[in-house]
Amino acid sequence: PQSAPGIDQLTQQFNDVNLYGSAQQSYPPVGANPNMGMGMGMNMGANPNMQLSSHAAAVLPMNQLYTTDLLNDFPPPIKDLSLPPPPVILPNDATLSQRPESNASPDYFRCTLNTIPTTNSLLKRSKLPLGVVIRPYTTLHESENPVPVVKDTVIARCRRCRAYINPFVQFVQSDRRWRCNLCALQNDVPSAFDNMENGRTRYDREELNYAVVDFVAPSQYMVRSPEPLVYVFIIEVSVIAVKNGMLATVARTILESLDRIPNDKGLTRVAFLAVDSALHYFKIPESTKSSNPEKDDDNDDDDDEDEDDDINSQPQMLVVSDLDEPFLPCPDGLLVRLDQCRSQIETLLANLNDMFHDNLNPNFALGPALKAAHKLVQPIGGRIQVLGCSLPSLGVGKLNVREEESVSGKPKEAQTLMSAADSFYKSFAVECNKSQVTVDMFLCSTSYQDVATLANLPRYTAGQTHFYPAWSAAKEEDVIKLSKEFSNHLSMDVALEAVMRVRGSNGIRMASFYGNFFNRSSDLCSFPSFPRDQGYLIEMSLEDNITKPYICLQAAVLHTTVGGQRRIRVLNLAIPTTTNIADVFASADQLAIANFYAQKAVEKVFSNSFQDARDLLMKHMLEILQVYKKECVSRNVGSSSPLQLSTNLRMLPLLLHSMIKHIAFRTGKVPSDHRAAALNFLGSAPLPKLIKNIYPSIYSLHNMEDECGLVDENTETIIMPNSVNATAVTLERFGLYLIDNACELFLWVGGEAVPQLIQDVFGIEDISNIPVGKCELPVLNDSPFNQRIRNIIQSIRDDHSVITWQSLYVVKGPSPSEPIARSREVAALRMWASSEFVEDKQSTISYREFLGSFREKISN
Ligand SMILES: [Zn+2]
Structure with missing residues (x-):
């Protein structure tokens, strides 16, 4: 009964409704009532049940569970990778203002589970991980994506848990006090809240309307006067x-x-x-x-x-x-x-x-x-x-120089080559932290x-x-x-002398911290300077049963701006709770979960071995599939033994499969400097880059729609072609593809591309004469196709959230007519680019075989 007929139809329907309130597509299965999950998921709808929800979690509408048969739903529908997570659905009265911006956008703050189990035993039973992905800044420069600023230096904080006042608090006792949404303590409302200038009231205050705000801090928030950059x-x-x-x-x-x-x-x-x-x-x-x-x-x-x-x-x-x-x-x-x-x-x-x-x-x-x-x-x-x-x-x-040859690809590789060869670099890092120095x-x-x-x-x-x-x-x-x-x-507009702390509702503990920083005390992360191009992950544990219909999380980054102002960036995220395992699965965020396991696998390399990191990814995937079969699939569908998972998680196996083949974890010999750089990337990249680095976007250029590569007049952005699956099997041998893995760009020229296509792109007819390797496309003013491709490349490079500038590599695909004695460079480059076809067999197994192996293990 839980299978979803007509997912594509639903997708279309929900896209039309534009549930997520942005230009982005929404994830399709959010439930039967399209009013649910409006905006960022706050209930603005007319369903009368929703009005009752403040008392009982049971009446909160939940994301509906839809099941996909992974082997039947093949090739994997990769457009899902660009969808936002299942919406966070909260009661109407969860926030003071009920505006969509009251809860954090997943761009800043997202949880692996958008419905959280009320007990640790339910969490453990689900085998799903609980963690938050935090990205306090989404652009390199403050001017590009400014957040609302609380300027009057009045900062109301809970006396007990030190949480900052936010859209999820409630005013009580004739509005004289506010009740902390994390620990429930009642605190006095500062008198300044009701003595505001320009006719503003307390309800106009930014921190009560927006989930992501900057507070300008008064002098007591400074350990010393602001230091220059x-x-x-x-x-x-x-x-x-x-x-x-x-x-x-x-x-x-x-x-x-x-x-x-x-x-x-x-x-x-x-x-x-x-x-x-x-x-x-x-x-x-x-x-x-x-x-x-x-x-x-x-x-x-x-x-x-x-x-x-x-x-x-x-x-x-x-x-x-x-x-x-x-x-x-x-x-x-x-x-x-x-x-x-x-x-x-x-x-x-x-x-x-x-x-x-x-x-x-x-x-x-x-x-x-x-x-x-x-x-x-x-x-x-x-x-x-x-x-x-x-x-x-x-x-x-x-x-x-460490001896690589004898250990590369062997069990001792990680211990021998990935460990710190000299303790100076770690101990000196401690010194640097003491004196607010970043390297x-x-x-x-x-x-x-x-x-x-x-x-x-x-x-x-x-x-x-x-x-x-x-x-x-x-x-x-x-x-x-x-x-x-x-x-x-x-x-980059770095912040200086920063510390980050994440607080959660009673019962939630911040357990492990991942990212580039120094863990100064149990839950305080220290940043001598705070970059704008990194992401962080915190694993959480449930210490007590949760009785509330929703929980709250708050991340606060105390910092000094480069302009010398002490500020606190505060991010708030509320998430509903459930006692039902199906609800947990239906709201799980596959991209955040992939980020979670990427961090766990990186950690595993440093503590154990590459094999253990790959095993970790396999083990978790197997457990999740087993639990889903046992707990969420009510009917056994006969002898066909399907491999089922909730539709909102159907990209997770693909991401974990691709991760196993990532240069950071794959089997075989990889130069250790490349390994180390890849591990470093996965351990610190912001989520969108991390996902793209694991599973690349591949654009089909030779047959793209006429408007692709041109400017969309509404958004003033370049219209991108559709992505295709990362497999060479379905690539046309006469086609032209652009591969974007967030670090490099490959222009894949099919070995049998016709002379006209080659002419339009490179300005020469003979494919054997095109430049191969790291290069730029020639500027051909009389070729609109050349212009459109360069626009697409430019648009990818113009990303202002990271410092990366992606080099372009022109790669020629194989062709029966190519000379046998092709150059070593062409072959090496083709091999490198081919490693982006992560669904293919390569040196291990294809994605279909990967799923098949799970089906076997699960049906046994
Ligand atoms: Zn509190």
């Missing part, structure tokens, strides 16, 4: 960095990005440290022309006025060769204000490459440089930016760089590791990628 650049200047062009590229990128570095108040400071086997500091004098009487206000140096002006007007290089106890060669002038020293900084960056042009020193004393940079910023805190292209070879933190790594390796070890420093200081394998400035595309990403990174 600080960047210390540690730049490798060894012969390797000179030869592969990293030094020149980085210096130019910083030079061209000086205006992009946040510096509203002119307080931002920078320092530069050039590193080979010695530390090269730069004493940077102030620009004489910008000197003004007010400059005494800051604590910069002013005491070198008696020195010669000529010497002073240029940056001065000071070399320290003592790596054991690196000291600062002069007390000041090393960490300088960007605006005060602008022209000298420009001079330095313009000359930096030339200064080391003839350098033959092959070493990179990264550890001593990190200690020196730390010493420099310790009183203030800041962001250390490491730009390196070789293995740290001198001083503390020196690393050696970011941009690793432009020409050979092994031990990403696994180095990534520990960003991981525990809320930074990020960016890996550019085989990078060389000789390739224009490499220069573009590094400079665009590094520049985007520098332009």
